[in-house]
Amino acid sequence: QKEVEQNSGPLSVPEGAIASLNCTYSDRGSQSFFWYRQYSGKSPELIMSIYSNGDKEDGRFTAQLNKASQYVSLLIRDSQPSDSATYLCAVNSGYSTLTFGKGTMLLVSP
Amino acid sequence: DAEITQSPRHKITETGRQVTLACHQTWNHNNMFWYRQDLGHGLRLIHYSYGVQDTNKGEVSDGYSVSRSNTEDLPLTLESAASSQTSVYFCASSPGTGINEQYFGPGTRLTVT
Numbered sequence: 001q002k003e004v005e006q007n008s009g010p011l012s013v014p015e016g017a018i019a020s021l022n023c024t025y026s027d028r029g030s031q032s033f034f035w036y037r038q039y040s041g042k043s044p045e046l047i048m049s050i051y052s053n054g055d056k057e058d059g060r061f062t063a064q065l066n067k068a069s070q071y072v073s074l075l076i077r078d079s080q081p082s083d084s085a086t087y088l089c090a091v092n093s094g095y096s097t098l099t100f101g102k103g104t105m106l107l108v109s110p
Numbered sequence: 111d112a113e114i115t116q117s118p119r120h121k122i123t124e125t126g127r128q129v130t131l132a133c134h135q136t137w138n139h140n141n142m143f144w145y146r147q148d149l150g151h152g153l154r155l156i157h158y159s160y161g162v163q164d165t166n167k168g169e170v171s172d173g174y175s176v177s178r179s180n181t182e183d184l185p186l187t188l189e190s191a192a193s194s195q196t197s198v199y200f201c202a203s204s205p206g207t208g209i210n211e212q213y214f215g216p217g218t219r220l221t222v223t
Contacts, residue, residue, distance in 0.1 A: 102150070
């Protein structure tokens, strides 16, 4: 059973702070990793993908991958109240299928 | 603009009835997926397709079926709806050919009474 684990939260950070979201996965053969943002009552929205060890930056978002430790993280710099959402980690678990974690709720307070 | 749509957005049905949820994408993506999302369980894969006439079972396929007659559509059928199938259903698609980013539709909230 391929598993993706996330802390359910909520993770509470003040506006302007760095939010750090973490994810571990069980399948050492996984090659692609994704972060989705889901607002309450809405569908998941892809915000980052990462395929290689190291960091990948896109605006205020940085994804970090460590395949040896089977660990993926998402950093959100200068957090805004509009970043308050549930963040889903997803890992490819087959040819093109993804296994999702249950998500971490992020609350950014003004 | 290319997009992925689902219909209906909300549906209430009775136990035992057959229900079909529609999913339509205009990205010309090869791969299409159906998930259900429930509190405490996250997103779980129901069925998926890698192309026309191809269908595969996911983690929670019992009681569901799909068919793929063209690239754009992957309807999900609940043969005999059960209360345990009350959930939010999401359709997603991805290009395939090694590109695994999935893009989600807006979802269908299904209630089985």
